[in-house]
Amino acid sequence: xxxxxxxxxxxxxxxxxxxxxxxxxxxxxxxxxxxxxxxxxxxxxxxxxxxxxxxxxxxxxxxxxxxxxxxxxxxxxxxxxxxxxxxx
Amino acid sequence: xxxxxxxxxxxxxxxxxxxxxxxxxxxxxxxxxxxxxxxxxxxxxxxxxxxxxxxxxxxxxxxxxxxxxxxxxxxxxxxxxxxxxxxxxxxxxxxxxxxxxxxxxxxxxxxxxxxxxxxxxxxxxxxxxxxxxxxxxxxxxxxxxxxxxxxxxxxxxxxxxxxxxxxxxxxxxxxxxxxxxxxxxxxxxx
Numbered sequence: 001x002x003x004x005x006x007x008x009x010x011x012x013x014x015x016x017x018x019x020x021x022x023x024x025x026x027x028x029x030x031x032x033x034x035x036x037x038x039x040x041x042x043x044x045x046x047x048x049x050x051x052x053x054x055x056x057x058x059x060x061x062x063x064x065x066x067x068x069x070x071x072x073x074x075x076x077x078x079x080x081x082x083x084x085x086x087x088x
Numbered sequence: 089x090x091x092x093x094x095x096x097x098x099x100x101x102x103x104x105x106x107x108x109x110x111x112x113x114x115x116x117x118x119x120x121x122x123x124x125x126x127x128x129x130x131x132x133x134x135x136x137x138x139x140x141x142x143x144x145x146x147x148x149x150x151x152x153x154x155x156x157x158x159x160x161x162x163x164x165x166x167x168x169x170x171x172x173x174x175x176x177x178x179x180x181x182x183x184x185x186x187x188x189x190x191x192x193x194x195x196x197x198x199x200x201x202x203x204x205x206x207x208x209x210x211x212x213x214x215x216x217x218x219x220x221x222x223x224x225x226x227x228x229x230x231x232x233x234x235x236x237x238x239x240x241x242x243x244x245x246x247x248x249x250x251x252x253x254x255x256x257x258x259x260x261x262x263x264x265x266x267x268x269x270x271x272x273x274x275x276x277x278x
Contacts (some may be wrong), residue, residue, distance in 0.1 A: 005099075008095060008099075009099060011095065012095060012096070012097070012098065012099060015095075015097070016097065016098070019097070019152060020256065022148055023145070023148055023149065023152075023256065023257075023260050024260070026141055026144040026145045026148055026260065026264075027141055027145060027260055027263035027264055027267065028263075029141065058094070059093060059094050059095060060091055060092070060093050060094070061091070061092065061094075062091050062092075064091050073094075078094065079094060079095050079096045079158065079162065080096075080158070080161060080162035080165050080166070082096075083100060083101055083102055083166060084099035084100065084101050085101045085102075085103075085242070086101070
Protein backbone atom coordinates (compact mmCIF):
# COMPACT_ATOMS: atom_id res chain seq x y z
CA UNK A 1 0.00 0.00 0.00
CA UNK A 2 1.37 3.43 -0.93
CA UNK A 3 1.96 6.27 1.53
CA UNK A 4 -1.11 8.20 0.38
CA UNK A 5 -3.38 5.25 1.15
CA UNK A 6 -1.69 4.70 4.51
CA UNK A 7 -2.17 8.36 5.43
CA UNK A 8 -5.81 8.23 4.32
CA UNK A 9 -6.39 5.05 6.35
CA UNK A 10 -5.09 6.85 9.43
CA UNK A 11 -7.63 9.65 8.84
CA UNK A 12 -10.42 7.10 8.28
CA UNK A 13 -9.60 5.36 11.57
CA UNK A 14 -9.62 8.62 13.53
CA UNK A 15 -12.80 9.83 11.90
CA UNK A 16 -14.56 6.54 12.53
CA UNK A 17 -13.76 6.90 16.24
CA UNK A 18 -15.13 10.47 16.10
CA UNK A 19 -18.35 9.33 14.36
CA UNK A 20 -19.01 6.59 16.88
CA UNK A 21 -18.30 8.86 19.87
CA UNK A 22 -20.49 11.57 18.29
CA UNK A 23 -23.49 9.23 18.06
CA UNK A 24 -22.93 8.05 21.64
CA UNK A 25 -22.74 11.64 22.88
CA UNK A 26 -26.01 12.52 21.11
CA UNK A 27 -27.85 10.29 23.60
CA UNK A 28 -25.35 10.78 26.48
CA UNK A 29 -24.50 14.51 26.26
CA UNK A 30 -23.49 14.61 29.95
CA UNK A 31 -20.85 11.88 29.65
CA UNK A 32 -17.58 13.70 30.38
CA UNK A 33 -15.31 10.74 29.58
CA UNK A 34 -16.83 10.28 26.11
CA UNK A 35 -16.64 14.03 25.55
CA UNK A 36 -12.93 14.10 26.47
CA UNK A 37 -12.30 11.19 24.08
CA UNK A 38 -14.29 12.94 21.31
CA UNK A 39 -12.35 16.19 21.73
CA UNK A 40 -8.99 14.40 21.80
CA UNK A 41 -9.80 12.33 18.68
CA UNK A 42 -11.14 15.41 16.89
CA UNK A 43 -7.95 17.38 17.52
CA UNK A 44 -5.81 14.52 16.27
CA UNK A 45 -8.10 14.15 13.23
CA UNK A 46 -7.84 17.86 12.37
CA UNK A 47 -4.03 17.66 12.54
CA UNK A 48 -3.98 14.55 10.35
CA UNK A 49 -6.29 16.15 7.77
CA UNK A 50 -4.19 19.32 7.58
CA UNK A 51 -1.02 17.27 7.05
CA UNK A 52 -2.77 15.15 4.38
CA UNK A 53 -4.15 18.20 2.57
CA UNK A 54 -0.75 19.91 2.41
CA UNK A 55 0.66 16.82 0.64
CA UNK A 56 -2.21 15.55 -1.50
CA UNK A 57 -4.75 18.39 -1.81
CA UNK A 58 -8.06 19.09 -0.07
CA UNK A 59 -10.02 16.29 1.55
CA UNK A 60 -12.85 18.78 2.25
CA UNK A 61 -14.02 21.78 0.24
CA UNK A 62 -16.51 24.67 0.67
CA UNK A 63 -14.09 26.48 2.95
CA UNK A 64 -13.28 23.52 5.20
CA UNK A 65 -9.85 22.86 3.69
CA UNK A 66 -6.94 24.64 2.02
CA UNK A 67 -5.66 23.92 -1.49
CA UNK A 68 -1.97 24.68 -1.97
CA UNK A 69 -0.61 25.81 -5.36
CA UNK A 70 -3.54 24.98 -7.64
CA UNK A 71 -7.20 23.99 -7.13
CA UNK A 72 -6.41 20.37 -6.32
CA UNK A 73 -9.98 19.48 -5.29
CA UNK A 74 -10.71 18.35 -8.86
CA UNK A 75 -7.83 15.88 -8.92
CA UNK A 76 -8.46 12.15 -9.06
CA UNK A 77 -8.80 9.68 -7.44
CA UNK A 78 -12.32 10.18 -6.12
CA UNK A 79 -13.27 7.91 -3.21
CA UNK A 80 -14.95 5.22 -5.34
CA UNK A 81 -11.82 5.00 -7.51
CA UNK A 82 -9.54 4.18 -4.57
CA UNK A 83 -9.50 0.56 -3.44
CA UNK A 84 -7.35 -0.64 -0.56
CA UNK A 85 -6.41 -4.01 -2.01
CA UNK A 86 -3.58 -5.72 -0.15
CA UNK A 87 -1.22 -5.81 -3.12
CA UNK A 88 -1.63 -2.08 -3.89
CA UNK B 89 -25.76 22.41 4.93
CA UNK B 90 -23.59 19.41 4.22
CA UNK B 91 -19.88 19.22 3.45
CA UNK B 92 -18.54 16.44 1.23
CA UNK B 93 -15.41 14.62 2.34
CA UNK B 94 -13.28 13.15 -0.41
CA UNK B 95 -12.93 9.77 1.29
CA UNK B 96 -15.06 6.76 2.19
CA UNK B 97 -16.05 6.09 5.79
CA UNK B 98 -14.52 2.61 5.49
CA UNK B 99 -11.80 1.41 3.09
CA UNK B 100 -13.15 -1.00 0.48
CA UNK B 101 -11.43 -3.80 -1.39
CA UNK B 102 -12.90 -5.66 -4.34
CA UNK B 103 -11.09 -8.86 -5.36
CA UNK B 104 -12.43 -9.32 -8.87
CA UNK B 105 -15.15 -8.38 -11.36
CA UNK B 106 -18.37 -9.94 -10.11
CA UNK B 107 -21.61 -8.65 -11.69
CA UNK B 108 -23.61 -11.43 -9.99
CA UNK B 109 -22.67 -10.07 -6.56
CA UNK B 110 -23.22 -6.47 -7.74
CA UNK B 111 -26.78 -7.36 -8.72
CA UNK B 112 -27.48 -8.40 -5.12
CA UNK B 113 -25.45 -5.77 -3.24
CA UNK B 114 -27.17 -2.95 -5.17
CA UNK B 115 -30.31 -3.56 -3.11
CA UNK B 116 -28.56 -1.77 -0.24
CA UNK B 117 -28.20 1.23 -2.57
CA UNK B 118 -31.80 1.55 -3.78
CA UNK B 119 -33.79 -1.24 -2.16
CA UNK B 120 -36.49 -1.06 0.55
CA UNK B 121 -34.04 -1.49 3.45
CA UNK B 122 -31.11 0.19 1.71
CA UNK B 123 -28.98 3.15 2.64
CA UNK B 124 -30.82 5.73 0.50
CA UNK B 125 -34.09 4.85 2.23
CA UNK B 126 -32.41 4.94 5.64
CA UNK B 127 -30.76 8.30 5.08
CA UNK B 128 -33.82 10.02 3.63
CA UNK B 129 -36.11 8.53 6.29
CA UNK B 130 -34.05 9.95 9.19
CA UNK B 131 -33.25 13.26 7.55
CA UNK B 132 -36.92 13.95 6.86
CA UNK B 133 -38.23 12.71 10.23
CA UNK B 134 -35.89 14.96 12.20
CA UNK B 135 -37.90 18.16 11.69
CA UNK B 136 -40.74 17.07 13.96
CA UNK B 137 -38.69 15.44 16.73
CA UNK B 138 -39.66 16.99 20.09
CA UNK B 139 -36.30 16.90 21.95
CA UNK B 140 -32.82 18.11 20.97
CA UNK B 141 -31.12 14.73 21.38
CA UNK B 142 -33.55 13.16 18.91
CA UNK B 143 -32.92 15.93 16.36
CA UNK B 144 -29.18 15.32 16.73
CA UNK B 145 -29.44 11.52 16.45
CA UNK B 146 -31.59 11.65 13.30
CA UNK B 147 -29.36 14.28 11.68
CA UNK B 148 -26.15 12.41 12.47
CA UNK B 149 -27.32 8.87 11.66
CA UNK B 150 -29.01 10.21 8.50
CA UNK B 151 -25.68 11.71 7.54
CA UNK B 152 -23.73 8.52 8.31
CA UNK B 153 -26.20 6.59 6.14
CA UNK B 154 -25.24 8.84 3.20
CA UNK B 155 -21.65 7.70 3.77
CA UNK B 156 -22.87 4.08 3.77
CA UNK B 157 -24.76 4.70 0.53
CA UNK B 158 -21.44 5.83 -0.95
CA UNK B 159 -19.67 2.67 0.29
CA UNK B 160 -22.34 0.44 -1.31
CA UNK B 161 -22.11 2.46 -4.54
CA UNK B 162 -18.31 2.10 -4.55
CA UNK B 163 -18.63 -1.67 -4.10
CA UNK B 164 -21.11 -2.01 -6.99
CA UNK B 165 -19.08 0.34 -9.19
CA UNK B 166 -15.89 -1.68 -8.69
CA UNK B 167 -17.66 -5.04 -9.08
CA UNK B 168 -18.98 -4.15 -12.56
CA UNK B 169 -16.64 -1.50 -13.99
CA UNK B 170 -14.57 -4.05 -15.97
CA UNK B 171 -17.38 -6.56 -16.62
CA UNK B 172 -17.82 -7.59 -20.24
CA UNK B 173 -21.30 -7.67 -21.77
CA UNK B 174 -21.04 -11.48 -21.81
CA UNK B 175 -20.26 -11.52 -18.08
CA UNK B 176 -23.15 -9.11 -17.45
CA UNK B 177 -25.52 -11.37 -19.42
CA UNK B 178 -24.31 -14.48 -17.63
CA UNK B 179 -24.90 -12.79 -14.26
CA UNK B 180 -28.47 -11.79 -15.16
CA UNK B 181 -27.59 -8.10 -15.04
CA UNK B 182 -28.50 -7.57 -18.71
CA UNK B 183 -31.91 -6.01 -17.93
CA UNK B 184 -30.16 -3.44 -15.76
CA UNK B 185 -27.49 -2.92 -18.42
CA UNK B 186 -30.14 -2.12 -21.04
CA UNK B 187 -31.24 0.92 -19.05
CA UNK B 188 -28.12 1.93 -17.16
CA UNK B 189 -24.98 0.42 -18.73
CA UNK B 190 -22.55 0.19 -15.77
CA UNK B 191 -23.92 3.34 -14.11
CA UNK B 192 -25.29 3.46 -10.58
CA UNK B 193 -29.07 3.61 -10.22
CA UNK B 194 -31.37 3.19 -7.24
CA UNK B 195 -32.93 -0.26 -7.62
CA UNK B 196 -33.45 -3.31 -5.45
CA UNK B 197 -31.93 -6.72 -6.21
CA UNK B 198 -34.81 -7.51 -8.61
CA UNK B 199 -34.39 -4.21 -10.48
CA UNK B 200 -37.41 -2.34 -9.08
CA UNK B 201 -36.65 1.38 -8.69
CA UNK B 202 -36.56 3.13 -5.32
CA UNK B 203 -39.89 4.62 -4.22
CA UNK B 204 -40.66 7.08 -1.42
CA UNK B 205 -43.29 4.70 -0.05
CA UNK B 206 -40.40 2.61 1.34
CA UNK B 207 -40.24 5.19 4.12
CA UNK B 208 -42.67 7.01 6.40
CA UNK B 209 -42.54 10.32 8.24
CA UNK B 210 -45.45 10.26 10.66
CA UNK B 211 -44.96 13.34 12.83
CA UNK B 212 -45.46 11.13 15.90
CA UNK B 213 -41.99 10.64 17.43
CA UNK B 214 -42.88 7.29 19.03
CA UNK B 215 -44.16 5.92 15.72
CA UNK B 216 -41.20 7.33 13.78
CA UNK B 217 -38.57 5.97 16.18
CA UNK B 218 -40.19 2.54 16.17
CA UNK B 219 -40.00 2.60 12.37
CA UNK B 220 -36.33 3.54 12.64
CA UNK B 221 -35.59 0.67 15.04
CA UNK B 222 -37.31 -1.74 12.64
CA UNK B 223 -35.44 -0.24 9.68
CA UNK B 224 -32.08 -0.88 11.35
CA UNK B 225 -33.01 -4.52 12.03
CA UNK B 226 -34.22 -5.01 8.45
CA UNK B 227 -30.98 -3.54 7.13
CA UNK B 228 -28.97 -5.79 9.49
CA UNK B 229 -30.88 -8.84 8.21
CA UNK B 230 -30.30 -7.78 4.58
CA UNK B 231 -26.55 -7.46 5.19
CA UNK B 232 -26.57 -10.96 6.71
CA UNK B 233 -28.30 -12.35 3.60
CA UNK B 234 -25.77 -10.52 1.39
CA UNK B 235 -22.86 -11.92 3.45
CA UNK B 236 -24.29 -15.42 2.87
CA UNK B 237 -24.54 -14.68 -0.87
CA UNK B 238 -21.05 -13.15 -1.12
CA UNK B 239 -18.23 -15.19 -2.63
CA UNK B 240 -15.72 -12.34 -2.31
CA UNK B 241 -14.09 -12.10 1.16
CA UNK B 242 -13.11 -8.47 0.52
CA UNK B 243 -16.72 -7.47 -0.25
CA UNK B 244 -17.83 -9.49 2.77
CA UNK B 245 -15.46 -7.41 4.92
CA UNK B 246 -17.23 -4.16 3.91
CA UNK B 247 -20.66 -5.80 4.35
CA UNK B 248 -19.67 -6.83 7.89
CA UNK B 249 -18.72 -3.24 8.71
CA UNK B 250 -22.05 -1.97 7.38
CA UNK B 251 -23.96 -4.66 9.30
CA UNK B 252 -22.22 -3.66 12.52
CA UNK B 253 -23.20 -0.01 12.06
CA UNK B 254 -26.88 -1.02 11.84
CA UNK B 255 -26.52 -2.63 15.27
CA UNK B 256 -24.97 0.56 16.70
CA UNK B 257 -27.69 2.72 15.14
CA UNK B 258 -30.38 0.42 16.62
CA UNK B 259 -28.80 0.97 20.05
CA UNK B 260 -28.79 4.77 19.64
CA UNK B 261 -32.40 4.82 18.41
CA UNK B 262 -33.43 2.72 21.42
CA UNK B 263 -31.81 5.25 23.74
CA UNK B 264 -33.50 8.07 21.82
CA UNK B 265 -36.90 6.37 22.23
CA UNK B 266 -36.30 6.15 26.00
CA UNK B 267 -35.39 9.85 26.11
CA UNK B 268 -38.58 10.77 24.22
CA UNK B 269 -40.66 8.63 26.63
CA UNK B 270 -39.00 10.39 29.60
CA UNK B 271 -39.76 13.76 28.03
CA UNK B 272 -43.43 12.81 27.49
CA UNK B 273 -43.72 11.53 31.08
CA UNK B 274 -42.21 14.75 32.41
CA UNK B 275 -44.93 16.73 30.63
CA UNK B 276 -47.73 14.72 32.29
CA UNK B 277 -47.66 16.05 35.84
CA UNK B 278 -51.05 15.62 37.52
